Amino acid sequence: MNNKEFIGELSQRLQTTPQDAQALVNAFSETLSSVLEEGDVLNFQNFGVFEVKKKLERIIVNPSTKQRMLVPPKLTLSFKPSVRLKEQSNEE
Amino acid sequence: MSALSQSENITKKKAEAFLRAFFDVVETGLRADKTVKVKNFGTFKVTEVSERESVNIQTGERIQIDSHSKVSFTPDASLKEQVNKPFSQFQTVVLSDDVDEDLLAKEAAKLGLMAESQPEPVEPEPVAVSDPAPLVDVQTTPTEPVVAVEEPEAEVLPVADEPVESEDVAAEPADSEETAADHTYRLISEEDETNEPELNNEEYEYEDMKPIQSMSRLGIATTLIIAALCLIGTYVAGYYDVLHLNLPKKELTTQNKQEAKPVEAQKKDVQNPEPQTLTNEQKASKYEQIPNDEFIIIGELEPHVMKSGEGLYMLAKKVYGDKAFARHIIFFNQIKNPDNVPVGTTLRMPELRKKK
Incomplete structure (x- = not known):
């Protein structure tokens, strides 16, 4: 399911135009990221948890050139599905 | 919500x-x-x-x-x-010194120890001992490991420190390595910057930013250290003679005296080997080497500008006579994607010698 299909389905359910639905989704992702930026955990009942995790810096080696690179630390967004979502995906 | x-x-x-x-x-x-x-x-x-x-x-x-x-x-x-x-301000940094040098240093240290302990006691004849050739080898080998050992210390730091700092630390060893060739390097790097910023290593930028004073200071420091180590090496080697030959037979003390002269003569040799003639090993220590390779990089030839339709393998065949040398070019320029080198890229060409 690509974005177009997703927005189409969403707008049908909300009984709005696809443009409005897309705007809502954008607003949602913005709100989500602003909440996550503060290091908060976002928990959605029956869906899952969005959480920012810190990855430490590390040294990687390019196997072909033996070149060593220092990868800086970074913050990544992780998603952990809820038990219900997991079960649902497992049913098939 | x-x-x-x-x-x-x-x-x-x-x-x-x-x-x-x-x-x-x-x-x-x-x-x-x-x-x-x-x-x-x-x-x-x-x-x-x-x-x-x-x-x-x-x-x-x-x-x-x-x-x-x-x-x-x-x-x-x-x-x-x-x-x-x-x-977001952090970026991936290329570390100029790799593990291989660490390994090389260990190997060189082993070789150095073997060379120090073996040749003199094994050869009882004064003729062989007075022959300066093997002794010079003994002296040159220990210098290499120590120079290399200094770098790993600097390398360990970046892991603990902030990456912004570690960039500087990583760049420094490279500076100290390139003592004599510094000026030529900077010229080339400036050309590189204008021509092809993409291929340009970050080291260069730091080199350029650094005041020339600190570089020359680093250079002097390293040469001084090398010279001091050479002297220590000669003394240790001299002691080996005395210890080994005194213990078994006292008759050999006469030989010792004979040996003392060559050792002293050889000291003079060792004291100023750098300004006179650089051996291939010494030249090679200035460059990063491909680990476990038959050929060592001892210098730099004329830089080459890539033309349209030219490949690294063709270039290697033209310059060195065999396309297998392409990997040296790739290594020397730290090319990330050898299959796609843009036209107009200035490549530094390594001068290669076969290892003895």
Whole structure:
């Protein structure tokens, strides 16, 4: 399911135009990221948890050139599905 | 949720309805075709995990984990960046010294020890001992490991420190290595910067930024250290003679006296080997080497500008006579994608010698 299909389905359910639905989704992702930026955990009942995790810096080696690179630390967004979502995906 | 309703000027009820619909659609989409892509947000995916065996940590029992599917979420690039904002100023840094040098240093240290302990006691004849050739070898080898040993210390630091600092630390060893060739290097690097910023190593930028004073200081420091180590090496070697030859027979003390002269003469040789003639090893220590390779890089030839239709293998065949040398060019220029070197790239050409 690509974005177009997703927005189409969403707008049908909300009984709005696809443009409005897309705007809502954008607003949602913005709100989500602003909440996550503060290091908060976002928990959605029956869906899952969005959480920012810190990855430490590390040294990687390019196997072909033996070149060593220092990868800086970074913050990544992780998603952990809820038990219900997991079960649902497992049913098939 | 209230934050969402505030930002979009909609009622809480509406926001809730939206979220419910949003997640509902994601779920149905996942069920329908396993992936749901949402613009500006990310991709939800269902992936199959095949069954595997595992061991219960507490009991040591073998257990079978059945195949199942899991839901994964990959955030969109824009969302990823937004989340990573506090750390966005950091970049991946190429470390100029690699592990291989560490290994090389160990090997060289071993060789140095072997060379120091073996040749003199084994050869009882004064003629062989007075022959300066093997002794000079003994003296030159110890200098290499010590120079290399200094670098790993600097290397360890970046792991603990902030990366911004570590960039500087990583760049420094490179500076100290390139003592004599510094000026030529900077000229070449400046050319590189103007021609092809893409291929340009970060080392160069730091080199250019650094005041020339500190570089010359570093250079002087390293040469002084090398000279001091040479002297220590000669003394240690001299002691070896005395210790080994005194203990077994006192008759050999006469030989010792004879030997003392060559050692002293050889000291003079060792004291100023750098300004006179650099051996290939010494030249090679200035450059990063390909580990376990038959050929060593001892200098730099005329830089080459890539023309259209030219490949690295062709170039290697033309310059060195065999396309196998392309990997030296690749290594020397730290080319990341050898299959695609843009036209107009200035390549530094290594001068190669076969290892003895």
